[in-house]
Amino acid sequence: MSSGIVFHSLAALAYTVLAILLWHALLAGRPVAHVGRAERFGVLVAILLHGLALYQAILRDNHLQLGWSLALSAAVWLGMLVFWLESLVLRIDGLLLLLLPAGALSCLMAALFPDAQLIAHASSAALRVHLLIALSAYGLITVAALQAMLMSALDRHLRFPRERATNAHGLQAMIGRMLDVQPPLLAQEHLLFRVIWVAFGALSLAVVTGSLISMAATGKLLPFDHKSVFTLLSWATFGVLLLGRHLRGWRGRIALRYTLVGFVFVVLAYTGSRFVIEVILQRG
Secondary structure: OOHHHHHHHHHHHHHHHHHHHHHHHHHOOOOOOOOOHHHHHHHHHHHHHHHHHHHHHHEEOOEEEEOHHHHHHHHHHHHHHHHHHHHOOOOOHHHHHHHHHHHHHHHHHHHHOOOOEEOOOOOOHHHHHHHHHHHHHHHHHHHHHHHHHHHHHHHHHHHOHHHHHHHOOOHHHHHHHHHHOOOOHHHHHHHHHHHHHHHHHHHHHHHHHHHHHHHHHHOOOOOOOHHHHHHHHHHHHHHHHHHHHHHHOOOHHHHHHHHHHHHHHHHHHHHHHHHHHHHHOOOO
8 A cells, every 4th residue: 555545544534533523513503613723733734644645646756646536636635725824814714614525535535546647758857847837726726616616605695595594404404504604705705816816827837837848849839739728728717817806806706707717728628638639539
């Protein structure tokens, strides 16, 4: 058993214990909007275990290994890390009700399905740096998209209070209680744009480093393929959103729509491009 599997299992256990404690408090009617110091320290320990697991699984023997489960694990870990840093400034502890189960599930998937492909030519330091920057950018964009979905659900929850009070029962009632203890929409919007700014910076670096590597290898600034086109479309979408935020104060639903469109372009850049190549164009 590899050390990556061991640390992913330990992180999954830590996330699970913390999630059970927090959800038990919610269902018992105790406040969970502000967790105690012990819980916050436990979250930090789980994040450190998760980060160590990713290091052992991805950066092994001076090589780079990636798979769908490791990519998912890395995206969730970035979300947990952003939450922890932002929680030092904003009271957003209610997000742990969703982040802890997501962390446990992603670590469990990485432990159960550890198969990963060795990235070709990743012995090159420049290529390794580019791939890690790109992975960080795509992970942060995924986090931003999930945050936008949560904000949309919370917005609907707040706009229809009578409907949620009269029709809620069972699982729907539990989801309603979870949404009730989420941070205010303004705080979440602040967090969303922090994530988008960092993601846009990482995506910009990924485009620049990818262009430099392409120039050195092929003499072309960027290869004209599906991955490059959709990555640039995602970069342009988030650039327009941030420009609109700065010049016109864009927020609310327009920000959520742009975030989700940018995320779709990222998905198409990787899963979509392989679908086009292998299924539509029928190439190996």
